[in-house]
Amino acid sequence: MAGPVFDQVLIGGRWVPAAGGTYPVVNPATEEIAGHAPACSVAQAEAAASAARDAFERGPWRTMSGGERAALLRTAAERFQGEMDGLVELTIAETGAVRAVAEAQQVRAVAGRLLRAAELATAPLEQGVPPRETGRSLAAGVIVREPVGVVACITPFNFPMTNCAGKIGPALACGNTVVVKPSPVDPLGVAELCRIVDAVLPPGVVNFVNGEGAEIGEALVRSPDVDMISFTGSTAVGRRIKEAAAGRMKRTVLELGGKSANIIFADCDVDRAFASAMSVWTFHSGQICIAGTRVLIEEPLYEPFTRRLAASGPTLRIGDPREPGVVVGPLVSAAQRTRVERFITRGREEGATLACGGRRPPHLSRGYYVEPTLFTDARNDMTIAREEIFGPVITAIPFRDEAEAIALANESDYGLYGYVWTGDAARGLRVAHAVRTGTMQINGSPLNPDAPFGGYKLSGVGRVGGQWALGAYSELKYIGWTTP
Ligand code: NAP
Numbered sequence: 001m002a003g004p005v006f007d008q009v010l011i012g013g014r015w016v017p018a019a020g021g022t023y024p025v026v027n028p029a030t031e032e033i034a035g036h037a038p039a040c041s042v043a044q045a046e047a048a049a050s051a052a053r054d055a056f057e058r059g060p061w062r063t064m065s066g067g068e069r070a071a072l073l074r075t076a077a078e079r080f081q082g083e084m085d086g087l088v089e090l091t092i093a094e095t096g097a098v099r100a101v102a103e104a105q106q107v108r109a110v111a112g113r114l115l116r117a118a119e120l121a122t123a124p125l126e127q128g129v130p131p132r133e134t135g136r137s138l139a140a141g142v143i144v145r146e147p148v149g150v151v152a153c154i155t156p157f158n159f160p161m162t163n164c165a166g167k168i169g170p171a172l173a174c175g176n177t178v179v180v181k182p183s184p185v186d187p188l189g190v191a192e193l194c195r196i197v198d199a200v201l202p203p204g205v206v207n208f209v210n211g212e213g214a215e216i217g218e219a220l221v222r223s224p225d226v227d228m229i230s231f232t233g234s235t236a237v238g239r240r241i242k243e244a245a246a247g248r249m250k251r252t253v254l255e256l257g258g259k260s261a262n263i264i265f266a267d268c269d270v271d272r273a274f275a276s277a278m279s280v281w282t283f284h285s286g287q288i289c290i291a292g293t294r295v296l297i298e299e300p301l302y303e304p305f306t307r308r309l310a311a312s313g314p315t316l317r318i319g320d321p322r323e324p325g326v327v328v329g330p331l332v333s334a335a336q337r338t339r340v341e342r343f344i345t346r347g348r349e350e351g352a353t354l355a356c357g358g359r360r361p362p363h364l365s366r367g368y369y370v371e372p373t374l375f376t377d378a379r380n381d382m383t384i385a386r387e388e389i390f391g392p393v394i395t396a397i398p399f400r401d402e403a404e405a406i407a408l409a410n411e412s413d414y415g416l417y418g419y420v421w422t423g424d425a426a427r428g429l430r431v432a433h434a435v436r437t438g439t440m441q442i443n444g445s446p447l448n449p450d451a452p453f454g455g456y457k458l459s460g461v462g463r464v465g466g467q468w469a470l471g472a473y474s475e476l477k478y479i480g481w482t483t484p
Pocket of ligand 1: 154155156157158159163181182183184211212213214215216217218221232233234235237238240241255256257258288289388390416455459460
């Protein structure tokens with residue numbers, strides 16, 4: 001049997017055999033088996049939620065000082081760092097990420113998130129409210145930050161461990177207990193992450209379940225033992241989770257899809273803007289929620305810019321991510337490739353010009369590859385401009401002036417991210433203010449872990465990132481008093 005075999009799930013500090021045995025996880029670059037993952041039952045998912053509830057009620061995790069929690073989270077981060085080399089290989093095998101992406105964003109980023117969670121754990125738990133004269137007496141008090149309870153962390157396929165660490169890190173820092181449920185497509189790294197963190201924390205604080213089919217996640221969302229659902233994934237599933245959570249008014253943090261605009265003015269540093277447009281192809285084959293897949297280009301630049309893109313796409317080396325020099329890897333699964341191909345067909349049917357790509361690379365007989373693809377002559381009302389494709393597909397749309405660029409960017413059901421490139425700093429700021437998204441990056445400003453992260457509109461509900469995660473994963477209680 002190739003690859004690691006995980007046939008157990010983690011419930012209440014014990015690894016127990018998954019009721020449904022295992023299923024194969026496929027290497028998307030080769031279509032060979034990358035490993036085997038546990039297929040647990042709905043009853044086991046419910047038991048994991050119940051174990052997380054017991055661990056929460058029993059303590060000591062909930063009642064520990066922030067400093068004590070921080071020390072344990074730091075130890076977990078250090079142990080994770082000690083295992084990173086092996087985890088890079090596993091990540092490449094199960095996600096198809098090229099080595100640079102696997103190393104930096106899929107693995108090292110996890111340690112960074114755990115270390116930041118340790119810092120977050122030491123944030124003050126109380127804040128005094130000064131006395132106020134209310135007419136009859138004095139009101140004074142204190143605001144206390146407390147954990148929400150049991151958090152179900154449900155994650156997508158694209159950055160499995162990184163996304164999981166971005167949830168369990170702050171959730172644990174705030175004193176919650178967690179049940180982790182990764183995407184069944186590539187859950188092996190997440191199982192390893194849970195193993196490493198669980199070995200350091202009190203039993204039952206971290207629980208791990210996995211299995212094919214929506215019923216495992218649904219069981220967690222439904223469970224009376226779960227207080228909060230932290231979900232990252234598609235808007236369609238996010239909507240179902242929000243509806244299901246409404247019955248018991250469970251807290252939800254929903255990090256959903258995007259169709260972000262990359263607005264390029266003719267006066268910008270064109271080479272840098274060009275590199276950012278190309279990243280839709282080279283950064284995990286476009287399987288990124290924040291990808292700037294709607295490239296809006298000012299009219300005088302539109303023709304030369306898209307001509308250069310069309311010439312560059314076919315020169316990018318596409319293939320097995322383990323091979324040196326490969327910059328475009330496969331899509332994660334056959335299903336994901338089918339989805340992307342359907343959108344490409346739709347783009348052609350709706351009248352956009354396929355300027356490059358659009359096919360399975362002829363030289364690769366195995367693996368779920370799609371060539372870097374560019375649509376020009378596209379309109380904002382076309383499906384390829386409105387819906388999230390989640391693959392290496394750019395939709396390029398021209399605009400006449402600033403007002404039209406803003407209007408096009410905002411004419412979207414999504415509002416996760418956005419980019420603007422211009423030599424005019426004031427214009428950059430104006431556009432950034434005007435576009436209704438959770439984040440706007442001017443002239444290639446880097447990702448900032450201290451910034452709030454989340455979406456407007458169908459891109460989600462809530463904010464995580466930096467200290468904003470404290471609000472996401474805590475309850476606030478006011479304790480007031482007055483003179484007797
Ligand atoms: P997905 O199909 O929505 O699945 C995400 C997770 O939800 C998986 O673990 C899935 O497990 C589970 N799930 C499915 N139905 C469920 C239900 N009814 N109740 C509870 N859980 C359920 O997303 P994906 O295809 O893995 O990931 C791609 C999507 O993630 C894209 O839309 C992308 O934009 C989004 N994403 C957003 C962000 C962000 O920060 N905004 C970051 C990364 C990715 P099963 O497959 O077993 O059902």
